[in-house]
Amino acid sequence: MKFRCAVIGCGRIGCGFDDNSTIIRTHAGSYYTNPHTKLVSFCDVDISKLEKYGKKYRVPSLYTSSSEMFKNENIDCVSICTLVDTHLELVRLAAKNYVKAIFLEKPMSNSLTNAQKIIQICKKHKIKLAVDHQRRFNPFYQSIRKFLEQKKLGTIQLVNVYYGSGIANTGSHIFDVLRLFFGEVFSIQSQLLKKNTINPSDPNFDLIIKFANGNAKKILSIDIPSGLNPDTGEPYSPCIEADYTITFCLPKRGLLEKPAKDYAGKLYLGDIGIPHEVFEKLGWDIPKVFEKESIIKM
Numbered sequence: 001m002k003f004r005c006a007v008i009g010c011g012r013i014g015c016g017f018d019d020n021s022t023i024i025r026t027h028a029g030s031y032y033t034n035p036h037t038k039l040v041s042f043c044d045v046d047i048s049k050l051e052k053y054g055k056k057y058r059v060p061s062l063y064t065s066s067s068e069m070f071k072n073e074n075i076d077c078v079s080i081c082t083l084v085d086t087h088l089e090l091v092r093l094a095a096k097n098y099v100k101a102i103f104l105e106k107p108m109s110n111s112l113t114n115a116q117k118i119i120q121i122c123k124k125h126k127i128k129l130a131v132d133h134q135r136r137f138n139p140f141y142q143s144i145r146k147f148l149e150q151k152k153l154g155t156i157q158l159v160n161v162y163y164g165s166g167i168a169n170t171g172s173h174i175f176d177v178l179r180l181f182f183g184e185v186f187s188i189q190s191q192l193l194k195k196n197t198i199n200p201s202d203p204n205f206d207l208i209i210k211f212a213n214g215n216a217k218k219i220l221s222i223d224i225p226s227g228l229n230p231d232t233g234e235p236y237s238p239c240i241e242a243d244y245t246i247t248f249c250l251p252k253r254g255l256l257e258k259p260a261k262d263y264a265g266k267l268y269l270g271d272i273g274i275p276h277e278v279f280e281k282l283g284w285d286i287p288k289v290f291e292k293e294s295i296i297k298m
Helices: 027-031 045-058 067-070 084-096 112-122 139-149 167-182 256-263 276-280
Strands: 004-008 037-043 061-063 077-080 102-103 126-131 185-191 203-210 218-223 242-248 266-270 293-298
Touching: 004 067, 027 037, 027 077, 037 045, 037 067, 045 061, 061 067, 077 084, 077 266, 084 102, 084 112, 112 126, 139 167, 167 185, 167 203
Parallel strands: 004 037, 004 077, 037 061, 077 102, 102 126, 218 242, 242 266
Antiparallel strands: 185 203, 266 293
16 A cells, blocks of 8 residues: 655755755655655646656646645645745645645744644644654664763763754754754743844844753653653653653553653652542542542652
8 A cells, every 4th residue: 555645835845856866855756766655746836847847756636726636636645845834724724634644844834833733733633743854864863862872971961053044944953853862942042143044034043952851950740751652661752851750640551661760750649639439430449549648659
């Protein structure tokens, strides 16, 4: 079985970067050469691009309307490679048409509010969402992450990073790679640079980023540390390393597994008011642990 894939936006990253390249650098090229995907449709307002890349990739279904494309094509996965202001509406449209996966170009959206809306839409419709921060999948960066996890350099105290050409398009790659290496961000301070980019809508900033795992303050995880598998206790990357974790009603199985010990910290169980009769009706033999205290140390 091959996944039916489409590309909205046949510009540089959608199709054009492969014109004079010996390696695959575009969404279209990736779908076209991958044995598990079938490139079935292009959508763009520029008819000349549609004709050019439709011929190159042997894609007969070409559209200037994304609504018509979703209506006529049974699409499993769509790449959205258009201007950032269009991302939210195109994600909504894809969700209404039962797309299973969305590959979204960065920057993800034009505001934090709209980015959160995109995430919620995909969660609601159980859509796999990926933003094109592809460096985290590169073996070179993966090898650095594994090296850092071995702590052969000791405790990382300070990292200097330099970038150019705008915080949204270039800087967003830096942020994702840093999260891959050091975990989730705790806080950011920023200052707009006076000497800036040629694109006023994508400026450069000087930033100070503090990471949760390297923060001097104590970290309390609610229910389970972000990035920790609740069933197996295996950490994903990144994963919060909490000092304390309070889980509710009954402990998650994964918190009791050996891999979780380095991430959950000191473990506590909290009462959220579920009557003990509920467990009895379910036939669960659960001790009355909250008779004296509402929070207990495990």
